[in-house]
Amino acid sequence: MSTSTETQFPPVRACLFDMDGLLIDTEDIYSEVTNTILRECNRPELPWSIKYQLQGRPGNASRDLFMEWAKLPMTPEAYTARMLELQAQLFPKCSPLPGVIDLLKTLKASNVELALATSSNLRNYKAKIAHLSHLFDHIPVEHRVTGDDPRVELGRGKPAPDIYLKALEIVNQTVIARGERPILPEECLVFEDAIGGVEAGRRAGMRVVWVPHPGLASLFKGREEEVLAGLTGEIERDPDQAKAAAAGTMGQPGKIGDGWGEYRSTLLNFNYEKYGIQAVPPVGPRA
Numbered sequence: 257m258s259t260s261t262e263t264q265f266p267p268v269r270a271c272l273f274d275m276d277g278l279l280i281d282t283e284d285i286y287s288e289v290t291n292t293i294l295r296e297c298n299r300p301e302l303p304w305s306i307k308y309q310l311q312g313r314p315g316n317a318s319r320d321l322f323m324e325w326a327k328l329p330m331t332p333e334a335y336t337a338r339m340l341e342l343q344a345q346l347f348p349k350c351s352p353l354p355g356v357i358d359l360l361k362t363l364k365a366s367n368v369e370l371a372l373a374t375s376s377n378l379r380n381y382k383a384k385i386a387h388l389s390h391l392f393d394h395i396p397v398e399h400r401v402t403g404d405d406p407r408v409e410l411g412r413g414k415p416a417p418d419i420y421l422k423a424l425e426i427v428n429q430t431v432i433a434r435g436e437r438p439i440l441p442e443e444c445l446v447f448e449d450a451i452g453g454v455e456a457g458r459r460a461g462m463r464v465v466w467v468p469h470p471g472l473a474s475l476f477k478g479r480e481e482e483v484l485a486g487l488t489g490e491i492e493r494d495p496d497q498a499k500a501a502a503a504g505t506m507g508q509p510g511k512i513g514d515g516w517g518e519y520r521s522t523l524l525n526f527n528y529e530k531y532g533i534q535a536v537p538p539v540g541p542r543a
Contacts (some may be wrong), residue, residue, distance in 0.1 A: 267532025361538030484517025
């Protein structure tokens with residue numbers, strides 16, 4: 257889908273990852289939890305036209321959007337309590353998505369810096385990764401940023417660029433400590449499944465790989481280049497973020513066909529050469 261070639265950009269030195277629906281299959285779990293509550297309240301199931309607006313956003317922002325649509329006969333607090341109950345049952349069952357372990361192993365072996373930038377709060381993040389050390393051990397603990405991390409200003413979660421810029425700042429502390437030149441945003445590759453997450457990466461001045469859920473891909477069929485440019489207007493859904501964007505403090509999205517983004521249906525058989533990465537085959541089982 258992208259028109260980029262490896263000669264247009266500097267080699268990628270850092271890869272920054274979203275988590276839910278990108279590294280692990282928790283987006284389907286979120287759908288199961290939400291639809292269970294909707295059925296209990298005799299409401300229709302959550303369509304992708306609404307779900308995509310919730311993806312990647314910090315918990316409170318996502319909940320507010322959902323409650324406005326769902327009009328449930330319960331308070332937000334009661335909804336949250338039931339949601340947490342169901343999540344506690346299902347999060348221990350989540351698993352890596354196809355190609356993820358092989359990708360992380362290869363990038364680590366190839367000396368590419370890795371970081372996590374997830375909108376999940378710390379509690380949910382811990383619940384999801386407790387049984388997945390074989391996956392997350394590839395990403396240094398100090399390079400992981402959650403949605404409620406105090407280093408990210410409140411109200412500036414995705415689609416704002418802040419969490420990716422903060423992740424890069426943390427990665428550069430490691431890089432500088434080794435006596436190396438700091439990594440620039442254009443030397444970063446963001447991996448996202450959410451529309452708002454793609455916009456966050458683009459506004460951070462980074463290249464982006466978009467790997468959407470099939471349901472989301474179907475919803476945006478024919479609009480892939482718009483998504484890759486970060487031009488679907490997700491930041492306009494939050495009045496405060498929209499105001500900040502108008503004031504020029506949210507970075508800038510890209511342009512249609514500018515080559516800064518790539519659409520992929522899977523992370524299997526990733527093209528490292530395209531991004532100037534001299535791939536070193538991973539050691540151990542491939543997945």
